[in-house]
Amino acid sequence: MQGRNMTRWRDPKTDPRQEKKSNLITPQGFDRLQGIHDHLSRIKRPQLSTKVGEAAALGDRSENADYTYNKKELNRVIARIRYLRKRLDELQVVDRLPSDLGRVYFGACVVLEDDDGETLSVRLVGHDETDTARHWISVDAPLARAMLGKALDDDVIVAAPGGETHYIITDITYADQNG
Known part of the structure; x- marks a missing residue:
């Protein structure tokens, strides 16, 4: 049986996707993620909410492609905002140079x-x-x-x-x- 939620089984001990990822980020990267979060929260989400409201006011939603598309897009943006908010709280900004500049470290x-x-x-x-x-x-x-x-x-x-x-x-x- 094939489906989009069907995947092959992987051993969690050897699956590289299960490895713990570091939560380090540069100040520039943090600012970029913060900017994306702010843009989605303050600009994109209100615009899509307005479009969904206007499309819903037109009547039958079951055959309204504009409503369906904008509602899906709004849900995608809300999920992205939620993810970014959680991720920004987890991140640790590395804003100073290491003591030994002759060795390879983060940044x-x-x-x-x-x-x-x-x-x-x-x-x-x-x-x-x-x-x-x-x-x-x-x-x-x-x-x-x-x-x-x-x-x-x-x-x-x-x-x-x-x-x-x-x-x-x-x-x-x-x-x-x-x-």
Whole structure:
């Protein structure tokens, strides 16, 4: 039997989705999430409520596509607001630099070089601010975990589906945490 709620069974002990995620976030990431929450709460939700009210006033709701669409959209926005409110309460903002700037910790911008001489620049950020286009990876990602605590010229070995990947840390910098 197939259905949207049917999934294959996964062992909770080995399922990576069950791993505890860190609640760390940069000040910029926190401000961004706070801005999204404020926009949805103060602008988007009232607009959708007005649209739903206007569509409901037109009469029969069972055949009113405008009402149905806006009601679903309103419920989606309300769920997102609820999620963001809960998430913002859980987050811990990291607003200062580590004492040892020569090692990789949360918020570090790291340049890695692989065995072929190709470089990869990544920044370690919180789970909520990952961005593949900017090469911002979660501090919980396997590559980030392998780098944590390492210093310049240290080897980083990451287990990947195609085998182990070896990197050397060639540069460690920290972005401005306050702006």
